[in-house]
Amino acid sequence: MSAELAYAGAAELARRVRAREVSAVELTDAFLARIDAHDGALGAYLAVDHEGARNRALIVDAMIAAGQDPGPLAGVPVGVKDVIVTEGLVTTAASRILDGWVPPYDATAVARLRAAGAIVLGKLNCDEFAMGSSNERSGYRPCQNPWDLGRVPGGSSGGSAAAVAAGLAAATLGTDTGGSIRQPAAFCGVVGLKPTYGRVSRWGAIAFASSLDQIGPLAGSVEDCALLLEVIAGADPRDATSIDQPAPSLRPALTAGVAGLKVGLPREYFEGALDPEVAAAVRAAGDALVTAGAELREVTLPHTRFALPAYYVVAPAEAASNLARYDGVRFGHRGGGRELAEMYATTRAEGFGPEVKRRIMIGTYALRAGHYEAYYRKAQQVRALIKRDFDQAFEEVDVLLTPTTPTAAFARGEKAAPLDMYLADVFTLACNLAGIPGLAVPVGATASGLPIGAQLLGRALDEVTLVRAGAELERAFGTRRPPAYEGAA
């Protein structure tokens, strides 16, 4: 397949399919062939559904032949992170404890993609149960960064970002609990959108930390992320935390420009361990917005330094509760044991990887009798302070501009100590704690050619401003593709 097709993007491919310039089957076969050729070395996919994808593409083509419109994602080949369930297609959350599990239903976000005409190619690699920042904590195999196979793609949605960057899916779904969409998007040079908490139904998203988790799109352009969010957003009776608001219309904002937009640079995000090349790129992004008519202001988010510790109480505590369901009774792996409690404990010890065990242990410690007040309750109070910081900043400015990550993609094995790995998310966690939307957009590269991502943070439910500013950055910095994949058939 021509690399042109692989990188044409979701909106353009849907247009071509609807105009009968290319069939859904041709597109699907082309992407499947690219996966077969390149994913062995990359590791973006955990499962590829050749048959199911082709069957779905045949349906889309039949609809078009019958004069029906399959929808805004007609024939667009997409990939889905493996923590999002897909009916009839093995879903493991990259964990051995769910080895071979075939879900009996689709996540709402997946059902909505399919209803819009999208073709699910397969399930994308990630850190086990979305716990990690490098995709090295997958229970199956690591995923590499398409820009440099010796580096990590980020995580936890590493496969979702790498697949888009390598042209192995037109767009993908990821999940973001503390940066798991935005951080890998930045490392792989693609666009990643973490919606407002509640914007997208979590029905069928395998729960990690329920008050933080959110499904969102990764794609090669702001336009494609906007298109996917329009499709998957909206209230769902099956998720009581989904917000009762219609899906937002985002694409008109792509061309709105940023004239008069007030952009805040939070001082705390430019202090400390920030790589100078990343800092310079993000400041250049601010300058580009000013050139386009925006107004730049320094703001302060004084409780920023508490985001990481608050997150590492709230997220593990919720994870410890959510992961109690993996007990060897109803699905997944079962360990040995003559009595029930023994069976639970061996099942979980055999099925979970080291990072998942670590977080369950932290969470159990924080929630145990006598610790709750000092840990979980305290963290929830600090969370309120972090949200208050954002509320105050958004009285002064419309959107915040920050680095997405402290550095560009790091080398495999570089972050061996758990706390070092956690620090890779230091700029993305606060967004989840506050429940606001965030967008990672490529803004150039390091001298060695690795992508750098800027992060835009907006008011709750104001994804439209993120799209507006993100599109402006895209116009200013253009789009780069990893040469090894852009040049490949």
Added chain:
Amino acid sequence: MVLTREEVAEIAQLARLALRDDELDALRGELAVILEHVEVLGQADTIGVEPMTHAVPTALRLRADQVEPSLPVAVALADAPAARDGCFEVPAIIKAAT
């Protein structure tokens, strides 16, 4: 922050994780580092601050009290490690009398 080996083993027991001795030893050090980092929270002035339990304030939504289709038993049991007579089968819950 110092955690005793016994504390770590007790947490593992609460978490229903049958950890090996080497895992308990490794976790003892790792948890201590992480919990020490978390102790920074004590420096935040939270007097009078309501804990934030939910990112977006929403009223509890009610639905109509209608019977809706749910997962058929056979489908629900399809991935069970063990099933019998339409039920999930598990090892003995109560220790047999000796």
